[in-house]
Amino acid sequence: MHRFFARTIAVASAIPGIALAQSAKLNEYGNPARVAPAPTAASITPRDLQIRLYQFADDSMQGRQVGRVGNYKGTSMIAAEVKRLGLVPAGDNGTYFQVLAYHIKKYTDHSRLSVEGNPLRWEHDWVAVPGARAPRPIDTAQVIFGGTEGDTTKQISAAQAAGKFVVLLPAPPTPPGAGRGGGGGRGGFPGFGPSRFADAVAVATVNLDGLSSAARQAINTPTVASQGAPAVNVGGRGGRGGRGGNAPPVDSVTQLKQTIAQLMPQATIRLTRAAAAALFGRSVDGLQLGATGGKVTASLDYVELPSEWARNVVAIIPGSDASLKGEYVALGAHNDHVGFGGTPVDHDSLKAFNNERNKLLLANNMIVDQAAVGAIHVNMDSIRKLHPKARLDSIRNGADDDGSGSMALLEIAEAIQSMKVKPKRSTLFVWHTGEEAGLVGSRFFTRNPTVPIDSIVAQINIDMIGRGRAGDIPGGGPDYLGVVGSYFDSKDLGETVASVNKKQSKPFHLDYRYDTTLTWSGYNNIYARSDHYNYALQGVPIAFFFTGLHGDYHQSTDEPQYIDYPHYASVVNYIRDLSVEVSNGPRPRMNGTKPAKPPRVVP
Amino acid sequence: MNTHMRLVPIAFVAASLFAPRLAAQGQSGGPVASKGVIAESDLLKIAQTAKSLRVEPTSLTIKVGQRVTLDTLTVTVIDSAGRVRGRLTGFDFVNIKPGEPASVVPRTLTGVHAGTTELVIRYPKLGWKRPDLRPEAKVRVMVTP
Numbered sequence: 001m002h003r004f005f006a007r008t009i010a011v012a013s014a015i016p017g018i019a020l021a022q023s024a025k026l027n028e029y030g031n032p033a034r035v036a037p038a039p040t041a042a043s044i045t046p047r048d049l050q051i052r053l054y055q056f057a058d059d060s061m062q063g064r065q066v067g068r069v070g071n072y073k074g075t076s077m078i079a080a081e082v083k084r085l086g087l088v089p090a091g092d093n094g095t096y097f098q099v100l101a102y103h104i105k106k107y108t109d110h111s112r113l114s115v116e117g118n119p120l121r122w123e124h125d126w127v128a129v130p131g132a133r134a135p136r137p138i139d140t141a142q143v144i145f146g147g148t149e150g151d152t153t154k155q156i157s158a159a160q161a162a163g164k165f166v167v168l169l170p171a172p173p174t175p176p177g178a179g180r181g182g183g184g185g186r187g188g189f190p191g192f193g194p195s196r197f198a199d200a201v202a203v204a205t206v207n208l209d210g211l212s213s214a215a216r217q218a219i220n221t222p223t224v225a226s227q228g229a230p231a232v233n234v235g236g237r238g239g240r241g242g243r244g245g246n247a248p249p250v251d252s253v254t255q256l257k258q259t260i261a262q263l264m265p266q267a268t269i270r271l272t273r274a275a276a277a278a279l280f281g282r283s284v285d286g287l288q289l290g291a292t293g294g295k296v297t298a299s300l301d302y303v304e305l306p307s308e309w310a311r312n313v314v315a316i317i318p319g320s321d322a323s324l325k326g327e328y329v330a331l332g333a334h335n336d337h338v339g340f341g342g343t344p345v346d347h348d349s350l351k352a353f354n355n356e357r358n359k360l361l362l363a364n365n366m367i368v369d370q371a372a373v374g375a376i377h378v379n380m381d382s383i384r385k386l387h388p389k390a391r392l393d394s395i396r397n398g399a400d401d402d403g404s405g406s407m408a409l410l411e412i413a414e415a416i417q418s419m420k421v422k423p424k425r426s427t428l429f430v431w432h433t434g435e436e437a438g439l440v441g442s443r444f445f446t447r448n449p450t451v452p453i454d455s456i457v458a459q460i461n462i463d464m465i466g467r468g469r470a471g472d473i474p475g476g477g478p479d480y481l482g483v484v485g486s487y488f489d490s491k492d493l494g495e496t497v498a499s500v501n502k503k504q505s506k507p508f509h510l511d512y513r514y515d516t517t518l519t520w521s522g523y524n525n526i527y528a529r530s531d532h533y534n535y536a537l538q539g540v541p542i543a544f545f546f547t548g549l550h551g552d553y554h555q556s557t558d559e560p561q562y563i564d565y566p567h568y569a570s571v572v573n574y575i576r577d578l579s580v581e582v583s584n585g586p587r588p589r590m591n592g593t594k595p596a597k598p599p600r601v602v603p
Numbered sequence: 604m605n606t607h608m609r610l611v612p613i614a615f616v617a618a619s620l621f622a623p624r625l626a627a628q629g630q631s632g633g634p635v636a637s638k639g640v641i642a643e644s645d646l647l648k649i650a651q652t653a654k655s656l657r658v659e660p661t662s663l664t665i666k667v668g669q670r671v672t673l674d675t676l677t678v679t680v681i682d683s684a685g686r687v688r689g690r691l692t693g694f695d696f697v698n699i700k701p702g703e704p705a706s707v708v709p710r711t712l713t714g715v716h717a718g719t720t721e722l723v724i725r726y727p728k729l730g731w732k733r734p735d736l737r738p739e740a741k742v743r744v745m746v747t748p
Contacts, residue, residue: 090709094670314709326698401604435604446729447643447693450709453728455698464604530604538728549604
């Protein structure tokens with residue numbers, strides 16, 4: 001009770017500060033709600049980064065998830081800018097793009113679903129969410145109430161679900177644990193464990209209300225599906241999509257995919273509350289676990305379409321030294337984020353909650369105290385004075401993750417392009433796609449590099465460098481910068497990272513704790529969680545920079561107005577200097593060991 | 604920043620990385636292709652007995668300004684018994700020095716000026732843990748005006 005009271009006060013006391021800032025049309029971080037596009041300059045400034053990031057992390061980019069149109073738009077923006085800056089294309093066929101071979105699966109409006117012969121309306125009452133499996137037709141399957149999404153303590157058993165049409169209530173919008181690395185999301189894919197309802201004919205979550213017509217269409221437009229290995233169709237008529245023709249040989253990876261696909265429910269559906277009520281013949285409120293409704297008949301019709309919506313952007317600034325321009329310093333960031341979807345939440349309420357939750361984490365060495373988190377109470381009265389209506393938000397903009405790195409690369413490219421004498425080695429810029437889907441773009445690039453992999457002397461990766469305030473992470477502040485793995489593969493590179501920092505007008509306090517594996521709870525296996533890892537696996541020395549996981553990580557509150565632009569600009573200037581130093585200096589020598597690998601992931 | 608490596612999306616994606624290569628192999632036919640494309644997961648195993656690489660064609664003639672992607676090359680692994688072990692798709696290559704008649708970045712041969720040069724293909728670094736040097740194969744590149 002006491003803790004509850006303290007948290008309530010804390011939130012309430014923070015609100016007047018916001019109100020004061022709002023009166024000047026700047027928020028408490030000194031940022032406006034919007035920044036209009038404007039020309040940028042060769043120097044790396046907070047203003048330039050602001051101009052770039054507000055566009056790249058705009059809602060119109062839809063969270064830039066790989067395989068979705070938002071990622072296509074984001075990569076188009078980057079490519080247009082590097083073209084304007086005059087960088088040399090280093091993607092496929094003389095373009096800036098290295099396209100990953102993907103298909104997207106899309107359900108069509110020929111899909112049908114009815115209960116006891118009464119049809120439900122496509123995209124009005126229900127939407128099918130594209131997934132790994134090709135759903136079988138559903139023939140008079142029993143509707144059963146399965147409990148709450150994501151909470152196995154309030155769900156029916158796997159045996160109860162087998163062969164049934166399972167309906168779940170949505171999980172409450174509790175933010176994922178920063179100490180656990182967050183939950184993120186797969187863009188509209190409900191967060192239930194896959195295996196529990198593997199034998200259900202469908203899992204339908206009651207979370208379609210509140211979404212606009214466009215948002216409902218977008219749920220079904222997108223997901224990345226594999227090419228060449230059509231989605232598993234266990235039996236029945238299935239969809240009319242697929243590639244047809246000769247089936248490709250099945251290798252171990254394909255087998256693994258098929259095995260995992262078998263762990264998923266046959267079909268994933270989102271429903272309105274009204275549609276759920278139609279399934280049960282009564283409201284879903286107050287239903288007991290295992291309560292049954294009518295019988296469902298459904299046919300989900302889909303097509304698989306080739307997609308260019310998964311692509312790396314690759315560009316080069318040639319070096320100035322004839323003997324060294326065939327070697328590269330690679331700068332990397334990721335152009336994708338986790339998209340959008342899920343139940344829209346009040347942005348301001350979530351932000352206030354995230355801030356409070358992060359304070360608790362900071363006070364507890366980043367260890368989650370679930371009881372304390374559960375006791376957080378947001379004073380909505382104060383928020384409503386600023387925003388009388390709830391601002392519903394389901395777009396995870398990824399301003400920091402990794403809009404900050406992507407726009408940093410553009411600023412560095414602009415800065416290097418303006419140098420009268422370019423660095424001796426060439427500078428390779430790669431904006432990787434699909435980092436959030438498992439480092440896909442960097443994996444593809446390092447297996448199919450457009451420059452010889454042996455000619456890359458170092459890879460400097462930037463992912464999330466826009467925050468790092470004292471309120472974000474332990475030890476945070478204006479001089480904070482996390483560096484990961486710089487000594488793992490090459491002591492030379494590690495020393496260059498340190499020495500260039502010392503030359504900065506205001507050197508950073510470089511945080512090496514992420515290299516020390518088990519000694520603190522913020523460790524989080526960071527070394528293996530961004531694109532540099534795939535370069536390290538190839539024996540390329542790497543240095544990874546970031547400013548920490550914060551309370552808005554993978555949330556709809558990771559927006560440009562919460563970025564610390566002066567700090568961000570300092571980091572980008574430093575990385576520009578580091579890149580130039582590595583380009584002009586001796587090639588960093590490998591330590592002579594295999595790439596370091598953390599022994600285990602801290603839970 | 605990626606969330607903890609989750610099995611499901613990684614598997615989808617891993618499959619998608621290999622699938623197009625497999626499909627392409629199925630369409631091309633021929634004795635080499637029938638040996639199959641070497642999956643990344645098999646690279647280390649095959650490296651244990653890999654003796655040499657064979658690249659086809661062994662020579663290319665291109666015009667100044669013409670581009671040929673390296674994906675048009677067929678690179679196969681030969682083991683110590685002389686058997687074809689499969690086809691490499693994600694092979695490594697060595698940069699052609701500036702000033703030579705052709706360039707190879709970005710993963711594309713481009714005729715720069717008339718003359719002859721050489722492209723070196725290597726077994727993927729990712730799949731090579733042996734202490735000796737990786738097998739190589741060379742393609743003679745002739746650039747005509």
